[in-house]
Amino acid sequence: MSQKSAIISDPSDLLFYAALMLLPVDGTVAGIPLPYWTPLSPWLFLAYALVNARLLRTVARRYLPFVLFPLLLVLLSFYGWTTIGFHGWAAARSIGSVVLGLACLASLEIALRIKRLPWKPMVTVLVATYSCAFVVGAVQWAGVQWHVAGIRQFFARLMYRNYTGERPQFLFAEPSYIGMHLFGVLLPVYWLTRDRRVAVLVPVFAVGSLLMGAGTRIVIDSVVAGVLWLVASINFRRRGATIGAVAGVGAVAAGAVAAVFLNPRLNKLATDGLLNGDQSMSARIFHMLAPAWAWKHDLWHTLFGWGVGNISNAVRAGYWGARRWYDARGGLVNGEIRGLENPPTDAFTMSAYVSFITEFGALAMLLVVLLVVALLTVNHAWNRTTVCWLVLVAYLYVQFEAYGFYALVLLVWGAKRLDTQRPDAKVPRLVVDTNRIHRVV
Numbered sequence: 206m207s208q209k210s211a212i213i214s215d216p217s218d219l220l221f222y223a224a225l226m227l228l229p230v231d232g233t234v235a236g237i238p239l240p241y242w243t244p245l246s247p248w249l250f251l252a253y254a255l256v257n258a259r260l261l262r263t264v265a266r267r268y269l270p271f272v273l274f275p276l277l278l279v280l281l282s283f284y285g286w287t288t289i290g291f292h293g294w295a296a297a298r299s300i301g302s303v304v305l306g307l308a309c310l311a312s313l314e315i316a317l318r319i320k321r322l323p324w325k326p327m328v329t330v331l332v333a334t335y336s337c338a339f340v341v342g343a344v345q346w347a348g349v350q351w352h353v354a355g356i357r358q359f360f361a362r363l364m365y366r367n368y369t370g371e372r373p374q375f376l377f378a379e380p381s382y383i384g385m386h387l388f389g390v391l392l393p394v395y396w397l398t399r400d401r402r403v404a405v406l407v408p409v410f411a412v413g414s415l416l417m418g419a420g421t422r423i424v425i426d427s428v429v430a431g432v433l434w435l436v437a438s439i440n441f442r443r444r445g446a447t448i449g450a451v452a453g454v455g456a457v458a459a460g461a462v463a464a465v466f467l468n469p470r471l472n473k474l475a476t477d478g479l480l481n482g483d484q485s486m487s488a489r490i491f492h493m494l495a496p497a498w499a500w501k502h503d504l505w506h507t508l509f510g511w512g513v514g515n516i517s518n519a520v521r522a523g524y525w526g527a528r529r530w531y532d533a534r535g536g537l538v539n540g541e542i543r544g545l546e547n548p549p550t551d552a553f554t555m556s557a558y559v560s561f562i563t564e565f566g567a568l569a570m571l572l573v574v575l576l577v578v579a580l581l582t583v584n585h586a587w588n589r590t591t592v593c594w595l596v597l598v599a600y601l602y603v604q605f606e607a608y609g610f611y612a613l614v615l616l617v618w619g620a621k622r623l624d625t626q627r628p629d630a631k632v633p634r635l636v637v638d639t640n641r642i643h644r645v646v
């Protein structure tokens with residue numbers, strides 16, 4: 206095989222490509238259940254990292270604070286475990302998710318920096334697999350619109366949590382995760398590679414999701430991501446570009462206003478408020494509110510955490526205080542909210558921040574922020590694109606609690622200066638640098 210066509214350096218790299226192929230498949234019964242998703246790719250990233258264990262020492266040196274972080278989280282959890290209790294399965298899933306996130310980081314480092322595999326085939330795989338996921342969503346939409354029982358029954362058996370009876374879910378854990386993939390994975394890939402195929406796929410997927418009525422969050426995510434993309438992309442030193450940026454932001458704002466009037470769920474949320482405008486939104490808010498209410502009355506556990514796996518204890522402690530506040534403001538109450546009075550041990554919050562602070566404490570959350578800021582600073586990675594990327598990632602995790610998801614991992618990895626192409630390849634090489642992205646011939 207010639208150097209130009211060598212997309213793998215050894216058979217283990219097939220695991221990495223398999224992980225890329227399955228990135229959007231995170232909500233099927235084939236996956237292993239983790240906090241509110243059932244992905245396959247994190248396990249393949251972990252397998253890839255373990256198969257290439259000889260290279261993990263290099264990865265550890267480069268990302269040592271992040272590699273040691275799970276150990277710190279376990280040590281912090283001893284306070285909660287000794288004062289509250291220990292739920293083994295819930296603890297294993299949470300700390301395991303953190304490890305899976307690190308496995309993704311290690312896999313990116315091994316494949317793209319250490320082995321220097323070419324980036325174009327990887328982007329090709331991403332574009333192909335997310336395009337297939339979009340087609341799946343279109344089929345689901347057709348099943349809803351034309352009442353095709355066979356389609357609806359097939360996906361009812363395939364999806365771990367099934368929403369396809371009402372709207373397209375694609376292959377995600379739920380429709381609200383569309384934005385996590387489009388703007389947490391694909392948009393950063395575009396910023397790193399400037400590959401036009403990704404630049405086409407992201408808006409097509411987003412607009413298609415909107416037209417198919419995939420949910421309300423993709424509307425809000427698209428508005429936020431659209432504004433941040435404009436801010437990151439426009440050259441404000443040019444008058445015409447600045448005018449275009451202002452016009453673009455205005456168009457996005459107009460589209461958001463139009464969506465509020467045209468989308469029944471958004472219209473009801475705008476009219477009746479977040480607490481009683483939509484049952485799904487109300488439940489999401491209460492999932493976050495119950496453990497957060499417990500923070501008010503327990504300073505030490507707020508600082509050092511209830512312990513990994515102990516979210517249910519915090520939910521139980523904060524339930525009635527949160528419920529009184531919620532009921533006084535006319536919040537909708539359904540069976541999901543009532544069930545949190547006695548929550549299961551694998552209770553979730555639907556917010557990475559609420560979950561993380563509850564399990565590991567506010568000090569650990571502050572440390573994560575400091576580590577990311579320090580990484581960007583040490584690598585001189587601060588620029589307009591990086592700031593927009595950081596804001597976008599912070600926004601996305603407000604309603605997504607999977608610690609092993611790829612958005613934050615991509616940000617951490619993207620802060621490093623990387624050359625993703627083999628040095629001896631006689632083709633243009635892409636220098637991936639969040640300070641300056643350009644082609645070197």
